[in-house]
Amino acid sequence: MTFSRPVEDEVDRLVAAWKQERPDLDVTPLEVLSRVSRLSRHLERERRAAFASHDMESWEFDVLTxxxxxxxxxELSPGALLRATLVTSGTMTNRIDRLAAAGLVTRRPDPEDRRGVLVRLTPAGMHRVDAAFADLLRRERELLAGLEQHEQQALAALLRTLLVPFDTSDAATH
Amino acid sequence: MTFSRPVEDEVDRLVAAWKQERPDLDVTPLEVLSRVSRLSRHLERERRAAFASHDMESWEFDVLTxxxxxxxxxELSPGALLRATLVTSGTMTNRIDRLAAAGLVTRRPDPEDRRGVLVRLTPAGMHRVDAAFADLLRRERELLAGLEQHEQQALAALLRTLLVPFDTSDAATH
DNA sequence: TCGATTTATCTCGACGTCAAGATAATGAAG
DNA sequence: CTTCATTATCTTGACGTCGAGATAAATCGA
Incomplete structure (x- = not known):
């Protein structure tokens, strides 16, 4: 039970500005969706900083993870990897090229499907990702420190509801 | 009061996989933060699609809005604009250049500060952004249709808590 | 008033992503 | 077996963003 709520974020100001300028519009969707977008941007910066100390790029981490x-x-196919990371096929090809050049993954033809390829983590890649992941979790825990356990669960559940339509409907290849 | 929760999203599967592979790690932070990142990516795609029909790019919209x-x-300074949009100064310069070339904004020296510049929306820019914004709101409302009013409010409040530290501490210039 | 620091904007090269299309193999239908 | 649609990956060029640094004006302090 919390009683204080004097604190504003940028989205509160943004919404207030819209109400002033366009009182005819109902801008409540922004209360949720602008916050998701903005928070994601801030998180991306944090991730970048976290990985820097492991001399790893955030796109590398996404694939290795x-x-x-x-x-x-x-071992996964490029297709599976691009669905997991929400990037296009061209982007994934490029990422795999560079990870392979860095010795963090290997690429071999899929013996069951001659169109396909299989990408496998090397021991070096495994080592790198495990170290970075532990560190990332530590930092993310701090970012969530402002929320009680049950609040985090509630938040996760609400976000899941929004996410399910995306994750089910489309098996988008892109 | 909802009893059903048979539905999984990609993050549920991701978390389950981690528990399998690294039972020693507590990956609960991912329940919230992975969902924020993934949802944001999906939203960005939706935005792109929504703006396409208005023949507008999503970066243009951010500035004009x-x-x-x-x-x-x-009228705002480039500095104010980059803080509102969370991009770097180099990016904002580039954006303003292109918006000015398209006739959607004008740029003039700030009479009060000779280092500064003021960027002003043209009538054409105003027209474009108003049309796109109304459309965006309509689409965003649909994305949120899965949540009751009070759930949306709860979600917004939880996200605000995570956002406040970012929006207050740093007046980051970048 | 002078020098040092901070602030505001811009420049530029490196880089990652996307969209569209090319290639090639698989699967389905008759 | 042949044709057609689908699936998997890769290629390429255009584009937007970042990061680091340059420039110049404003501000602060002694």
Whole structure:
């Protein structure tokens, strides 16, 4: 039970400005969606900073992480990787090229489908991602320190509701 | 009061995979923060699609919107604009250049500060942004249709808590 | 008033992403 | 078996963003 709410964020100001300028419009959708976008941008900056100390780029982490959590043998197709990371196929090809050049993944033809390719995490890649991930979790925990456990759960559940339509409907290849 | 929760999103699967692979780590921060990032990416795609029909880019909209809601005389400095849009100064210079070339804004020296510049929305820019904004709100309302009014408010409040530290502490110039 | 610091904007090269299209293999239908 | 639609990956060029640094004006302090 919290009683104080004197604190404003940028979105409060933004919404107030719109109400002033366009009182005819109902801008309440911004209360949620602008906050999601802005928070995501701030988080991305934090991630960048966190990874810098591990000499890793945030796009590298996204790919390596997907492979890592896939479990043995830490191998996925480019298609699976692009669905996990929400980037286009061209972007994923490019990312895999560079990760392979850095020795963090290997690429081999899929023996079951001659169109396909399989990307596998190397021991070096595994080591890198594990270190960075532990650090990221530590930092993310701090960012969430302002919320009680049950608030975090409530927040997660609400976000899930918004996310489900995206994650189910389209198996978008892009 | 809702009892059903059979529905999973991609983050549920992602968290389950991590628990399998690294049971020693507490990955609950991902429940919130991965969802924010992923949702933001999906929203960005939606925005792109929404603006396409108005023949407008999403970066253009961000700048024009900031000017529009500032009210008469619809004029802000590049510094104010970059803080509103969370981009770097180099990016903002570039954006203003292109918007000015398109006739949607004008740029003039700040009479009060010879280092400064003032960017003003033109009538054409105003017209464009008003049309696009109305459309965006309509689409965003649909995205939120899965949540009751009070759920949206709760969600907004929780997000605000996470956002406040970013929006207060740093007046980051970048 | 002078020098040092801060603030505001711009420049430029490196880089990552996207969109569209190319290639090639697979799967489905008759 | 042949044709057609689909799927998987890669190629390419255009584009927007970032980061670092340059310039110049304003502000602060002794």
């Amino acid at each position: 997907a492979l890592r959590r896939a479990g043995e043998p830490y | 900031a000017l529009r809601r500032a009210g008469e005389p619809y």
